[in-house]
Amino acid sequence: MLVEFAMQHAWLVPLLPALAFVIIVFLTRPFRKLSAIVAVGSMAVACFFATLAAYGIFTNHEYIEKPLVYATRWFSLGLPGMPDLRVDVGVQLDPVSAMMLFMVSFIATFIFLYSIGYMEGDPGYSVFFSYLSLFGASMLLLVISSNLLQMFVAWELVGLCSYLLIGFFTHKISAREAAKKAFVTCRIADFGLLLGLLALQIVFGTLNLTELAEKIEHFEEYTTFGMLTLIAVLVFIGPIGKSGQFPLHVWLPDAMEGPTPVSALIHAATMVVAGVYLVGRTMFLFHEVPSAMQLVAVTGGFTALFAATIAITQREIKRILAYSTVSQLGYMMLALGVGSLTASMFHLWTHAFFKALMFLGAGSVLHALHHKADVWEMGGLYKKMPITTWTFVIGGLAIAGIPPFAGFWSKDEILVAALNGGHYVLFAMAAFTAFLTAFYMWRMIFLAFFGEENPANHPHESPWTMTLPLVVLSVGAIGAGWLGTPWYNIWGEWIKFGHPHHGPVNYGAMLLSIVLAAAGIYLAYMLYLKDAKKKRARKMAEWFGPVYRMLYNKYYIDELYLWFNHALVDGTARLFYLFDIYVVDGIVNGIGAFARLSGDGLRVFQSGRIQNYVLIFFLGVLAVAVLMAFTGPSAASLVLGGVK
Amino acid sequence: MMPFDPSALTLEMLTAVLGLGVLILGLIVPKGSRHGLGWLSLLGLLGITGVAVSMWGDSRELLNGMYLVDNYALFWKITFLLSAMLVILGCMRYVDEMGGQAEYYSTVIFATLGMMIMASAGDFITLYLGLELMTIAFIILVCFRKTDVKSVEAGIKYILLAGMSSAVLLYGLSLLYGLTGSVIMLEVSRVIAMQPVTPALILAVVMLVAGLGFKISAVPFHMWSPDVYEGAPTPVTSFLAMGSKAASFAILLRLFVAALPGVWENWTMVVAILAAITMIVGNLVAIPQTNVKRLLAYSSIAQAGYIMVGLVTASEAGIKGVMFYAFLYVFATVGAFTVAAYFYNVTGSDELKDYAGLSQRSPLMAAVMLVAMLSMAGIPPLAGFVGKFYLFKTIIDGYLWLAFIGLIMSMVSVYYYLRVALVMYRDEPVDPTPIKLPSPVAVTLIVAMVVTLVVGVYPGPLSEVVNNAAHSFFLH
Secondary structure, three states, X not given: OHHHHHHHOOOHHHHHHHXXXXXXXXXXXXXXXXXXXXXXXXXXXXXXXXXXXXXXXXXXXXXXXXXXXXXXXXXXXXXXXXXXXXXXXXXXXXXXXHHHHHHHXXXXXXXXXXXXXXXXXXXXXXXXXXXXXXXXXXXXXHHHEXXXXXXXXXXXXXXXXXXXXXXXXXXXXXXXHHHHHHHHHHHHHHHHHHHHHHHHHHHHOOOEHHHHHXXXXXXXXXXXXXXXXXXXXXXXXXXXXXXXXXXXXXXXXXXXXXXXXXXHHHHHXXXXXXXXXXXXXOHHHHHHOHHHHHHHHHHHHHHHHHHHHHHXXXXXHXXXXXHHHHHHHHHHHHHXXXXXXXXXXXXXXXXXXXXXXXXXXXXXXXXXXXXXXXXXXXXXXXXXXXXHHHHXXXXXXXXXXXXXXXXXXXXXXXXXXXXXXXXXXXXXXXXHHHHHHHHHHHHHHHHHHOOOOOOXXXXXXXXXXXXXHHHHHHHHHHHHHHHEOOOOEHHHHHOOOOOOOOOOOOHHHHHHHHHHHHHHHHHHHHHHHHOOOOHHHHHHHHHOHHHHHHHHOHHHHHHHHHHHHHHHHHHHHHHHHXXXXXXXXXXXXXXXXXXXXXXXXXXXXXXXXXXXXXXHHHHHXXXXXXXXXXXXXXXXXXXXXXXX | OOOOOHHHHHHHHHHHHHHHHHHHHHHHOOHHHOOHHHHHHHHHHHHHHHHHHHOOOOOEEEHHHOEEEOHHHHHHHHHHHHHHHHHHHHOHHHHHHHOOHHHHHHHHHHHHHHHHHHHHEOEHHHHHHHHHHHHHHHHHHHOOOOOOHHHHHHHHHHHHHHHHHHHHHHHHHHHHHHHHOOOXXXXXXXXXXXXXXXXXXXXXXXXXXXHHHHHOOOOOOOOHHHHHHHHOOHHHHHHHHHHHHHHHHHHHHHHHHHHOHHHHHHHHHHHHHXXXXXXXXXXXXXXXXXXXXXXXXXXXXXXXXXXXXXXXXXXXXXXXXXXXXXXXXXXXXXXXXXXXXXXXXXXXXXXXXXXXXXXXXXXXXXXXXXXXXXXHHOOOOOHHHHHHHHHHHOOOXXXXXXXXXXXXXXXXXXXXXXXXXXXXXXXXXXXXXXXXXXXXXXXXHHHHHHHHHHHHHOOHHHHHHHHHHHHHHHHO
């Protein structure tokens, strides 16, 4: 059976793109088209296997309750103080990972396809596809890992790919800076995660997810509650960085310097949700620590609102989308924090479709307008670019939360989860964010696609390799949410932590979210489409001058970090630098000089004369004899008693 | 008395037949087609390796423990066979240019036979026979370039010094025989366990340490090795550096852990100090070297120092560390020396400065050299890192200072290893013509590189095999 085969060989899914990476780097790099075909083909086959494996998991009730784990020993060490350090590698298939496996490979396939047209004419065409394949392999490995160490390796690999791809246009200084910023910011967060993982290994003696889940249920046998809280917080620092949560969100908007397919794939649909995924995977840990859950929820809720307010004022199309990504990731974290893995993963799933769709749509626009990114300079694109426009509108309806589009169902699920958990403040924040989301998204849509045409632009529709992914993803953006409607919630049966929650259908929350979304769109319509001169919008900005400027400058957080960096880090660094060049370098150079001089000195003995060699040999024998006589336990008796 | 069972000697007999066969064939085959002898030897050794693998798990004693067949010996034999094959595969063209293929290949096979006998030796006589078979074969190989002054000088140095060290070793062995009345190791260990430690016994141990220390080029018995390594034909140097050294470690462990466990407390400190000195001297003197072969010679002294760390505790973990490291050391050494040999073929030079821009002339050669050197320096994720980890792990408890010296010296070694990398990758080549690699050389290089990488990333299977072999050591 093909399904059985796919489930037993799920490791093929990350392996195929990895092979594509190797093939492109070593063999097909000079042939551009061939490289692209290798990358797209391998990802499509991986997607095929992933689909089969996911089908197998979801149709068999057994695997929903008990994950399917295939693992093998990577290495094992006996260390003093840690008697058996065993590290496994393997694949774990359960509904969560199967869903991710399918989602990542599916979206990646279409974004790879899209890149064929988008990257046309770029000198680094093959290299781009090799990086994309490496990213695909790493992300799929991350998703499928049965072990946190293995997951961490993949986590770092996706970070590396993100760095390489953000800075792909190496000739642009801003791209290089953005890549550096992303890498450094994520490194800070990864350090926390690494500490958390080490603590888990030391305390529980394993990093296998299934074993950890069992052990943490009875954590009292291993450690104190305080330690567990610390571990949970440390582990959470990793996702804060990777998933762009406040205060480490700063890298994500800048990451839009990368090529648009990269923004869509890595910085919207897949890599940035790795943090949410990690928290979801380690839910058994957070579940035991209410304060950590609270932290996750508050961080998520705050980030959602915070990023949405910034998005209102931004002008560049990809930047607006980036802040909306940060905001939506906040939603997912919020859902996790209020204890609903179902809602979080559901939003992750729907978001991947509509956000990838919108980024690709934005890429199509940029492609047509030769990378003019300011939405105020666009307008009326719907005439020349119908496919892009209408698919983008579908994405906009989905993210705003208009039924029956995908985003409505998942956002509603999160709102209900917050409400049922008794988190009223967070509920209010999330609801207000929903209003803001609808507003800023439709502001962008009205400004860019409708209204009067800008005569300076000469847009044209993109080639089929770019529009086909748009159409396919828009189908997802419409229908992906129907898996989890409140009336027939099959999603909740599949993906859950503990028992599935079957609350009554909350029509009040549903109505509220529709009203808020519609109000946001209406407000945007009034300000940016009806009022062709945009007078009212400008007046609003003037009235709220200081607030507007603060939002436009992203709460001056980048400036704050820069100031902190200049004042404190550089200052301390200067101090350490002096220490370094005078004290440390002095010692190091001293040792180096000593090593070299003694090397020269010892060389003198190597005269090439056999007599000398023999002499040294016998001196050596003598020395060993003396040593032996004086170091052994019987040395004393030998010296005192003499030769018997 | 057990009946004599010749099937335990299958591997040795096959190897001897192969060696003789190649020698005789060399007389029959016309001069022009003698290069086929290399392939013949290779296939023969491959077959023998297959037989060796199929014998895994066999555990027997011949003639009351004179000859031991166990997984420990088998592991070493497979290691020797693999290294002989790689040396033959990687350097066929070198040998074709040198001439005398039949003698060369059969001598390599006889040296391998000597090593195999050493690995299985259960008494002093067998040990000595194997050792001398190997050494004499190597003497012939070292001065194989009969018209090259350096090669002949190296041969003379080697024969004189090896003879002297053999004399010292024999002296030690005869002292042991005098003290215990037996030459069979298991018997010797039983007698020693019942006696107090006498100065004569200590003297015997000193002689053994010196005699075998010469073979593994432990400081201060290492003086011969740079001169001989430099003068010998490069393929021979590589075989000498890994095969002869690995075989000597095999017998050193057998001798000290199986025959002399009673005096363990006496020699553990001495071995620790010798290991420390060997690491220090090998690494420090490697720094000023400008000749790649000499640099590799000193680096191989330093490597011997690391391996000796595993002897210090003489526990199962230590034995495991030694075997693991010796195995991967074979591949790193083959990689580095094959590059050097082929480079000499093309350019006629062994000087480091001529390696400038090798990465542009032959990316594979430069990459293999780099991987081999980084592995020897112990940079993860290469095999050398895992090997060093297994070795140093055993001494953390009692000999922390030695681990520190090992650590510092590994850092020092990075300096001269990376200097080679720097020259290969940064400098512009004087002569930018690309170097074309014949496929046997390329295969050797790729095998060396892949094994070094794979063992580094996924040490599990090899570690299991080595565990099994080290465990069998204590079953006699």
